[in-house]
Amino acid sequence: MSKLFASLGCAACLAAASVHAGTADDAAARFHAIYTQEWSWRQQQFQGLDDEDSQGAPSDHLPRVDAATQSARERYWTEVLERLDAIKPAELHGEEAVNYAVYRFQIETLLAEQHFRTWEMPFNSDSGFWSDLGFTARAHYAQPKEYQDYIGKLRDIPRYFAEETDNMRLGLARGFSQPKVILQGRTQSISDVIDAPGESNLFYTPFKQMPASIPAAEQATLRADALAAIKDAVIPAYAKLLRFMQDEYIPRARTGIAAEDLPDGKAFYQAQIREYTTLDMSPDAIHQLGLEQMAIIHRQMLDTITLAGFKGSFADFLHFLRTDSRFYARTPEELLKDAAWIAKQVDGKVGDYIGRLPRRRFAIEPVPPDLAPIYTGGRGGPGIYLVNTYNLPSRPLYSLPALTLHESSPGHALQMPLAAEMEGLPDFRRYSYISAYGEGWALYCEYLGQEMGIYHTPYEQFGYLSYQAWRAARLVVDTGIHHLHWTRAQAQDYLRENTALADHEIETEVDRYIAWPGQALSYYLGEMAIRQDRARAEQALGTKFDIRAFHDAVLSTGSVPLPVLNERIDRFIDDGGKSPYADDGHCDCKSP
Structure with a gap:
């Protein structure tokens, strides 16, 4: 035993x-x-x-x-x-x-x-076991025990990193590694920790402002213990990890980029597809669907260009959007304030579209500087909407409404807390995350923004369509890379020619798809499932269809596979389109 x-x-x-x-x-x-x-x-x-x-x-x-x-x-x-x-x-x-x-x-x-054995490759292009510890460093602590536990984790980093690097060596030995081409610059977040001694170190963050309820003498002891742990455990562990990455991992990393070239690669990629889409679709079927959807969205984009009064080709319009200064914030504060303004517009309308709203609110903050250069344009979740203010010429304002709808409310910062607050569901449904459902809902929220009146100009409407094209293009690019053996440049060119994404974002996105096979497929397939469920309910219920009740039905499930969501909407239709919530506001989670 x-x-x-x-x-x-x-x-x-x-x-x-x-x-x-x-x-x-x-x-x-x-x-x-x-x-x-x-x-x-x-x-x-x-x-x-x-x-x-x-x-x-x-x-x-x-x-x-x-x-x-x-x-x-x-x-x-x-x-x-x-x-x-x-x-x-x-x-x-x-x-x-x-x-x-x-x-x-x-x-x-x-x-x-x-x-x-995916644990032999414990990082991707924008996150990994060493950078994920940054969430711990930025967490809020209120009690002495929480600070003591945090210090205990700092002292455990050498053991933890040693186990992770041993795992990565096992991966290298059998050809299961991240591709060498996406590893350039990925060690900067490791170096940042090494180069910041004492109170300037990321891991000292929780001690800069401690609760007044903790006596001053105890605060001083905790701070001294933290500084000792950073000096004796954290920085040496990160220095050892950096040497491993530079001297061993990167030189021995694989040169190909396709998941199907990994050990048992075809089965591995199919398993990744199932994990992230919850469906048993083949890579070829997904690729073809992506091409079909891209053609539909492209026609809508051309109509929007005409509506904007632009004279020129599609490529000319993309160049105009990427280079005209009116579409870009001049300061990080301006970008953050615009995101906040959009979020408040949504606040004023979301109650007309969703019946049950979460009690928890969210903050809007910049992506931490140590992550920002290789991070996505934004991330959202319980209590937070992160906006990437790095490289402002790659953060167009015309895409900000779609990004905000996706990452904040009614997207991730609404759906995830609402699931956690759901009474009557077991914890494995309240606190787990299934990508096809979560990302599908967030992308559907971008679509919903049209009905909510969040896109005010043809440029913002084009920004929404460009984001739709970006996610549909992922069906083409992810399968292109991992099944059809596209090159990195081929994938970048496809996004450059078919979306309004800036070059910096195109580069970080393609590296993300290379390093994280299958995850990019979850978004558009998830949104399609929700939109198809809605169309089916609207047709079946006719005048009885209530948009708030439908969204409550979708959100009341917690994070579920798409076939389970389909069955839930079938029950919603059979039940006459009734909201899943009783008069007291609690979810009727026991209803058949």
């Missing part, structure tokens, strides 16, 4: 539950026992991790990520799946049947990641 299972008592639990599964106990009770036990175990597995989508429990140390732990996780999830196999979905009713479909997809996805 491994130490991992022994420490948690999981092997005995699983064996007992397997025997128990053969009894006549209620299927729902057995299913509940499986997912509550596994979810608790999962939180312990990732305790101390604080990235964008972390499910880990608070801790004074970082998670174990070594090969033995990874093998134990694979065995554990394999046994969980076997236990799920012993339950017939037909025995589950109402919301439990939905829970089963969502949970099984989660476990299958987790197992696929372990099977393909």
